[in-house]
Amino acid sequence: MSIPAGWYDDGSGRQRWWDGARWTDYYAPAPDAGSPQPLANPQALSAPVASAPATSAPPPGSRPTPVLGYIGLGLAVLGAVLACIPVLFGLGVVLLLAGFVVSLIGLLKKGAAKWPAIVGMIFSVIGGAIGTVVLVVSLLANVPPPIDTAPATSAPTPSAEPSTGASDSRPSPEEIAEEFAATIRAGGITTYDDKPDFFPCVGQYLYDSELSDEALRLVIVGYDPPESERATAEKAITNAVLTCDPQPLDPEPEP
Structure with missing residues (x-):
């Protein structure tokens, strides 16, 4: 008769996961002093510890860390910062694209948390839009004013009325x-x-x-x-x- 999967004392005083065929590498946290201890299965104590494979299934309820989601989010944040600097806009766009792709892959990964990948994708799009606006404004601010190539023409100076003498009376x-x-x-x-x-x-x-x-x-x-x-x-x-x-x-x- 096989022993059902569950937590058992492996003989060292710690609770260890038994997958129904062999011991795994998963240990339960140390219980509080006042909490009840699961009863040890005498038959489980006789199971060989050395035969526990490293590829056993994780215990129920546990989820893997969303590593790709965190990487994509970090790339998106860094790319948004660099894209807002006009001289580093190109590098920022590359990092934003990389962050979007990595976040998308992390979103498609089964079993992992999705929120880091979703935030990374949103941040990539928003960061690219903000960086583009900053670049356009910077370019427009640095555009020199148009040079007037028309030849300069000075307005004709009206001829001054000739002096006809200091007196306003009729000339002799x-x-x-x-x-x-x-x-x-x-x-x-x-x-x-x-x-x-x-x-x-x-x-x-x-x-x-x-x-x-x-x-x-x-x-x-x-x-x-x-x-x-x-x-x-x-x-x-x-x-x-x-x-x-x-x-x-x-x-x-x-x-």
């Missing part, structure tokens, strides 16, 4: 003649240089014209007068030239 005929002569010569016209009476005559004519002081000062230095006096200015200049030089120059003889 002499001043008008002098300014008008300078303006004509600046335009390349030297026709009247041999007529000494021309410019004084023009100065007196414009002085006596209906032009306002402001318009007169603008006209003699070559600027356009106000729109309201433009026609009057053109008429005054034309009449002044025709009055002061009624005889046009003789045309050059044909060769």
Whole structure:
């Protein structure tokens, strides 16, 4: 008659698991002093201790340690930390992938606890997403601003109004003649240089014209007068030239 599997005293005072055929390597924790002791089976004491195999089944209720789950979780945590450092993003991604694969294998292992493998897989996915966001933000922050290749063009500086004297009153005929002569010569016209009476005559004519002081000062230095006096200015200049030089120059003889 075979002895049923159970805990028995192997003769050393400790409870040892008997699998029904031989002794195993599993020992029960030492019981408290006040707890009842299981009765020793006299026949079990005669069982040979040396014949206990190392591959006997574990006692009921015990589960193996989820080693792969813990390894996958550790790889996922380390990979997430490294992935959040832009310069180590590539190494972090490799560790995250390794942690995910190891956690998946640990999840498929029968008999072991599943929670470390599940946490490792979740941490791998979340760590990869966070690391990607950190890398994108870091790259965008370091992008240099676009260089403006358009040629720099300086805004034209408006010409300053010419100084027409410290006084705001109407310029004298002499001043008008002098300014008008300078303006004509600046335009390349030297026709009247041999007529000494021309410019004084023009100065007196414009002085006596209906032009306002402001318009007169603008006209003699070559600027356009106000729109309201433009026609009057053109008429005054034309009449002044025709009055002061009624005889046009003789045309050059044909060769």
